[in-house]
Amino acid sequence: MIPALFVFAYLIAVLYIGIFAFRRKSGEHPAEDYFLANRSLGNFVFLMSLFGTNMTAFAILGSSGHAFSNGIVTYGLMASSSALVVPLSLFLIGTRVWALGKRFGFMTPVQLFRDRWECSHIGTVITVVQTALLLPYIIIGVMGGGTTLYAISGGRVPFWLGGAVVALVVMSYVFFGGMRGTAWVNTFQTTLFLIFGAIALAVIGAGMGGFGKAMNELLASPTTSSLLTREKISPLFFFSYTFIPLSSINFPHMIIFCLTAERVQHFKKTVILYPVCMLAIWLPAVFLGVTANRATEVPAIQAKLEARQTLATQSATLSPEQKNQLRAKSAGDDVLLRLLEAYAPLWLAGLLGAGIMAAVMASDSQILALSTMFTEDIFAFYEGKERFGEKAQVLVGRLFVVGLTLIAYFIALKFPQPIFDLAVSYAFSGYSALMPLMVAALFWKRSTKWGALASTLWAAGAVIAVAVFQSVVATPKVILSIGGWEVLARTPGGTSVFGLLPVVPMTIVSAILMIVVSLMTAKPSEKAVSRYFAQ
Amino acid sequence: MKQFLLTLAVAALYILHQDFWFWREARPLVLGFLPIGLFYHLIYTLAVVALMWLLVKFAWPSHLETESAASNSPSGGSQ
Numbered sequence: 001m002i003p004a005l006f007v008f009a010y011l012i013a014v015l016y017i018g019i020f021a022f023r024r025k026s027g028e029h030p031a032e033d034y035f036l037a038n039r040s041l042g043n044f045v046f047l048m049s050l051f052g053t054n055m056t057a058f059a060i061l062g063s064s065g066h067a068f069s070n071g072i073v074t075y076g077l078m079a080s081s082s083a084l085v086v087p088l089s090l091f092l093i094g095t096r097v098w099a100l101g102k103r104f105g106f107m108t109p110v111q112l113f114r115d116r117w118e119c120s121h122i123g124t125v126i127t128v129v130q131t132a133l134l135l136p137y138i139i140i141g142v143m144g145g146g147t148t149l150y151a152i153s154g155g156r157v158p159f160w161l162g163g164a165v166v167a168l169v170v171m172s173y174v175f176f177g178g179m180r181g182t183a184w185v186n187t188f189q190t191t192l193f194l195i196f197g198a199i200a201l202a203v204i205g206a207g208m209g210g211f212g213k214a215m216n217e218l219l220a221s222p223t224t225s226s227l228l229t230r231e232k233i234s235p236l237f238f239f240s241y242t243f244i245p246l247s248s249i250n251f252p253h254m255i256i257f258c259l260t261a262e263r264v265q266h267f268k269k270t271v272i273l274y275p276v277c278m279l280a281i282w283l284p285a286v287f288l289g290v291t292a293n294r295a296t297e298v299p300a301i302q303a304k305l306e307a308r309q310t311l312a313t314q315s316a317t318l319s320p321e322q323k324n325q326l327r328a329k330s331a332g333d334d335v336l337l338r339l340l341e342a343y344a345p346l347w348l349a350g351l352l353g354a355g356i357m358a359a360v361m362a363s364d365s366q367i368l369a370l371s372t373m374f375t376e377d378i379f380a381f382y383e384g385k386e387r388f389g390e391k392a393q394v395l396v397g398r399l400f401v402v403g404l405t406l407i408a409y410f411i412a413l414k415f416p417q418p419i420f421d422l423a424v425s426y427a428f429s430g431y432s433a434l435m436p437l438m439v440a441a442l443f444w445k446r447s448t449k450w451g452a453l454a455s456t457l458w459a460a461g462a463v464i465a466v467a468v469f470q471s472v473v474a475t476p477k478v479i480l481s482i483g484g485w486e487v488l489a490r491t492p493g494g495t496s497v498f499g500l501l502p503v504v505p506m507t508i509v510s511a512i513l514m515i516v517v518s519l520m521t522a523k524p525s526e527k528a529v530s531r532y533f534a535q
Numbered sequence: 536m537k538q539f540l541l542t543l544a545v546a547a548l549y550i551l552h553q554d555f556w557f558w559r560e561a562r563p564l565v566l567g568f569l570p571i572g573l574f575y576h577l578i579y580t581l582a583v584v585a586l587m588w589l590l591v592k593f594a595w596p597s598h599l600e601t602e603s604a605a606s607n608s609p610s611g612g613s614q
């Protein structure tokens with residue numbers, strides 16, 4: 001219970017920082033102040049909060065859990081590809097969006113799209129799709145909170161209560177502190193996690209008798225040696241994962257965060273240091289996830305390994321329900337916490353648990369982003385601001401934060417799906433498929449609102465199709481193959497199209513639709529184009 | 536030319552991410568504990584840092600700061 005007390009102390013500190021520590025009197029633009037911190041974030045806060053906002057429960061718990069089951073491939077799949085694609089997107093897209101936001105006063109990506117393509121209701125469609133895709137991301141935060149507090153307290157704080165506590169804390173500081181509170185909390189959390197990640201690695205390593213010993217033991221065993229290679233994953237699958245980080249810059253909370261920088265110069269350090277932060281957080285998480293396979297003296301981890309073994313050896317005789325139960329039992333989302341529990345002294349486990357909590361609680365900026373989108377793209381756009389004023393707009397935004405958090409919490413209780421699957425299947429792939437919208441808006445004069453609509457509807461339809469496919473078709477099953485080549489298959493990890501993740505065809509078709517439909521429809525007006533491109 | 540070389544460097548790093556040559560290899564364990572496949576991606580991440588530094592140094596869109604200062608009709612924002 002002592003570690004849980006550390007975590008509760010940490011939550012109180014977060015509440016204080018988010019609500020009181022950097023509070024300022026609202027200026028003449030309360031909406032811009034609440035939703036964008038008055039576009040005034042400095043170098044350090046911009047880097048740490050932007051990085052923190054992109055780190056979720058998925059990044060730390062999901063990655064170590066994925067590494068526990070799949071091995072070192074997790075780092076290459078998710079971290080090193082993101083280390084290239086995310087800063088590159090910030091460099092090419094983030095800086096341009098920042099400049100347009102500063103110039104035209106945009107607060108959301110849809111405002112940019114509406115202005116760029118002179119559209120109104122199509123913008124509303126994009127808002128709805130973005131909102132639907134972001135919701136799973138927020139649910140991950142609540143689930144991560146529940147999982148973490150449950151594990152840290154040794155099961156004394158049930159999942160529903162842990163999730164409720166985290167949701168309440170996040171909701172409170174987003175409600176009161178807005179973007180400024182959220183940015184400072186993210187900065188605090190990222191700093192904390194960067195420090196404690198290194199400590200966790202050292203302490204667990206020492207507790208296990210050194211990583212060299214653990215690695216050699218893993219290599220010696222035929223059941224675990226493959227975890228130190230990438231043979232469990234095909235190169236095509238590995239390649240297709242490089243499309244997932246395209247989603248990052250298209251997440252509304254990321255693009256809205258780009259608007260908070262005081263100067264474009266603040267992107268410089270962020271672009272350079274982003275991969276360093278990726279390395280500092282993901283390498284320990286993945287490494288510890290892999291080495292957890294040697295922690296057989298930890299009963300909870302041993303139970304996972306036994307469930308995995310049963311699944312591997314008796315799969316043919318098991319019913320689908322038994323297989324699902326074993327998969328859930330062998331899932332490794334909590335291995336990092338189990339390692340801390342077993343190898344770190346109580347007080348240190350508490351501190352480290354607080355550090356993990358820091359990474360888990362990244363749903364704040366997503367909640368704020370949806371609130372910003374609702375108040376700007378819906379409420380203000382449909383004249384709510386004109387009728388009720390800017391203060392009422394901020395109030396609506398705050399009430400939206402409360403409503404959204406409650407919805408996310410109740411959904412989190414209903415769907416106990418592994419964090420990683422949920423994130424990748426829905427939100428990430430969908431946002432990657434929306435990449436052509438942002439690229440076309442910023443770099444292609446000839447793009448039209450109809451092209452944007454086609455891409456958006458395709459992204460939404462494809463995400464729904466994948467979700468339905470995965471819930472209807474039992475795994476593993478080849479649905480369509482031509483000449484011995486699998487075209488469409490249901491795999492234990494999800495769906496495979498030509499051996500690739502669905503995100504690849506989703507993004508490519510989305511780009512084709514943007515190009516073809518734009519070329520088939522009327523050119524945008526000269527006036528609109530001239531606002532964005534030098535003649 | 537500078538832009539071409541930087542684009543080439545980005546493309547090269549994207550391709551280098553697909554290190555199929557270490558696919559089924561765990562050994563050597565670098566520093567006694569890091570499987571070679573993981574070590575490769577550690578070095579890869581550091582190479583990305585170097586590339587980002589080069590992009591910032593030689594291809595920074597500094598015109599954006601001045602452009603953003605130029606006021607235009609505020610049809611965006613809270614429309």
